[in-house]
Amino acid sequence: METCLETSCKLLWMGLQGSGTDEIRGIVLNLVQPYDCEARWNTESFSKISQLRFLKLCDVQLPRGLSCLPSALNVVHWRGCPLKTLPLSNQLDEVVDLKLPHSRIEQLWHGTKLLDKLKFINLSFSKNLKQSPDFVGVPNLESLVLEGCTSLTEVHPSLVRHKKLVSLNLKDCKKLKSLPSKMETSSLNDLNLSGCSQFKCLPEFAESMEHLSVLSLEGTAITKLPTSLGCLTGLSHLDMKNCKNLVCIPDTIHKLRSLIVLNVSGCSKLSSLPEGLKEIKCLEELNASETAIQELPSFVFYLENLNDISFAGCKGPVSKSANGFFLPFKWLFGNHQTSIGFRLPPSALSLPSLKRINLSYCNLSEESFPDDFYCLSSLVILDLTGNNFVSLPSSISKLARLERLILNYCKKLQRLPELPSNMRGLDASNCTSFEISKFNPSKPCSLFASPAKWHLPRQLKGVLEKLRLPRERFDMLIRGSEIPPCYVVPPDVCHHEVDCYFFGPHGKVCISSRCLPPMEPCDPHLYIIYLSFDELRDIICKGGDCREIEFVLKTFYPNSCSSDTDGA
Template identity: 35%
Template structure:
């Protein structure tokens, strides 16, 4: 579509204009050089998702339409003889315009504050001629894979956040303005950084997955505002310079370091990750006395060396020793870490015993012991506590099939949306719940997505909640469906603190709608079966009929996932 405005005085657009032009690929507006003749374009409802070419000489609006999402845009031209036409434009976001090859001359937008070109994989970009972007605060070029060099001048006086993540061909960054507070260069091909000594405001330095990086500038030690240093998987990095004392998080996972210099000056350190530092043989003695300021320390380390002693700062809340293949035992002193919340010992294949007092750590919430040689847990870990500790990835599953009848083996059923739990339901042997609800697809099919959800309420307070089923599709399914599932996530650690006489009930509901509008509706029926560690009841009918469960029925599906996905 080409609009010639040279013979037109004014054009007022209805907000719904262009809405039915789903396949509009070419839009050119000219003849607006000296006047704002077109009104209302910036409030149009259309997203212009199929647009390939946009040219608008003399565009004078302050912004593009709110839903503007030209994911197939190849060319964008907004030339103007009057530079003031774009003087008020502050934000440009053309994320994931995979066919976009160039952007307008940014010198025409002197007040631009944020430029987001994330995922523009075919973009060829040069800032050499754009000397008038000195008000730019955010530059996001994440996944601009054609970018191999970035030239930024000293005139960029306000840039605070520079994102170059996963620009996999980027080899050189010649200059970084001294105003930058967050620098993301992770996943690039750089071998070295420019001097950093003038970056007095830098707080975050992310160099994760920079496999070609061989060293950090010595000037790193002068960065007094630096809080987070991420060097994970910099596999050729063998040494690190002195770490500034304000650092709170230090990630050295997968590096080639053989030794770690003194860390006793890091009095604010709360996270230290040394996973897969297979060449690291020991930690400095002073490490175990740091963090007098911190309330929490997260410590990660695994190696293939023989470990005889493991110590950590008393404030440590999270210890990960996954894949320590020669770790044979944990010292009793680990039970002195009263703040310890999580202990991961997965795949420590020679670990055959745990400290007897481990279960006395009241703050401990997660214990990961899969892949170790131990045969039984210490007696201090009670049956009830065992099911809370050993749930690093809580299992969840659901089967969905046509129908509206709650199976007979559900002990507690309701024709409404709520099941009241019986007296004495909360005891030391409780390990979970099997849940069931009946609802209809057809009531929500036009919306394309809905969730069957539940909440566990104890003494009228919400203790935990989750999804029994999540549907995201557009198929027309006419019948009611039954959802039977299990979600260990419902077993909140808060249950440990509650009285055994507490009243409880589980409510079910349907959540449906879009991102901008969410509604809630009741289910038709529901049921609950309590699961106990010492449950000898095996109902003969505790199953869905084989023919109904296995018959290929339209709309039937099995849904399961891990919480960390």
């Protein structure tokens, strides 16, 4: 392989020295690491190819360097370019697309270069790049990608005044701390600063930046947003996930009337959201998970188009013990605090578009829910994972459109109310206090994962009798050691996955696949699935005849990487 690559480089070099080079329009030498080609070409190898339009090189090394590029080039793609700067002794008047990802470029060019037709620059993952060039001579630039340029510390002021720049990607520029004081990029549509972990201060935004649609600030060090945020009237997506130092959002956010998605999840110091958000009628998704917000903001009930809301991990206010003298000894040296739960409003006003709520790990109890919770008539998915319920509020049974209820790790949960008639999925794994004798699964459920405390087979028989063959499907994962004797498995094997396949007119189709949750290697498990003939016919066969059903049990051994597959 290395000989072939070396030969290719030599042949290309010979071609560059021969006659007829003025007729060459394109060169492609696409190598893949680790087979880097070391081309010992003359520094002026390209000087004779005056009509070269397209140049694509991949991981081609030039120990002798390169002094010039053909002035007629339209496209330059050079992954792993070994040059420290681009040779522009002659002007590249025709270049439109310049892509040098994973290069060794330190400075793309020095001073001001006139590149009127250049529209696309990609220097992503060029880890030696320290500053961006002067863009005054690049008036038609539309896209600049500097993602992963981990040494970049400075952006030239001309960039934030560019009038035709549409997309600016500075993702994961770890050393970038700021941008010039004011942004006036009137055509900018997408600004990505996510992963710039030292970026502390956003510039002010000019009124002309009304076309900015996506602003990504995930993982930055910002503490606040400028009040000029309100100038971004075309903004539809604002992502501030994991901005750990963010403490507030300006009231001017109410001017963002086009905002559809607001993500402040993981902003652990953010304790409130501006009331002005109620004026953003088109907001569809609000994610405030893992923030310091203690109660559901009342403004959400004004957001008539809101369909997805998450306050997962918002624990609510904490109470402190009044008299430290009576605390247990192990608490005397710490500040003992107890969360009293995320606060929900006393009344659940209608949200006609709301389809999904995530209130997992919010320290909720049955009393946390308003009596009229059923007013959320469009709710389809309700995630209450990791809460403190002993029983669920009866109002949940009135959620007519609820299809999936998630109760994983509700370790105090003992019983369930009557489930809504439209329910198709119930996920209740690791509910270790659940009393199966009080569960009446008369409605069809696609999933129920039980705790290890079930007494089998007596209670299992009762559950199956209550089912009365639901129309669609029922499947159950039973964890623990009390599995009926007929289901005994070898002690050194742990089940990994159970698949159910149907062989019909259109070939083999997987109709159910169940991966086991985290477990001890030798935990035995039982997996039961019921599939009605109606479902096979209507959903899978589409009216065809059933030919064959296959169950496949995949297992792996805890002391090796090998796996076994058994079919039935």
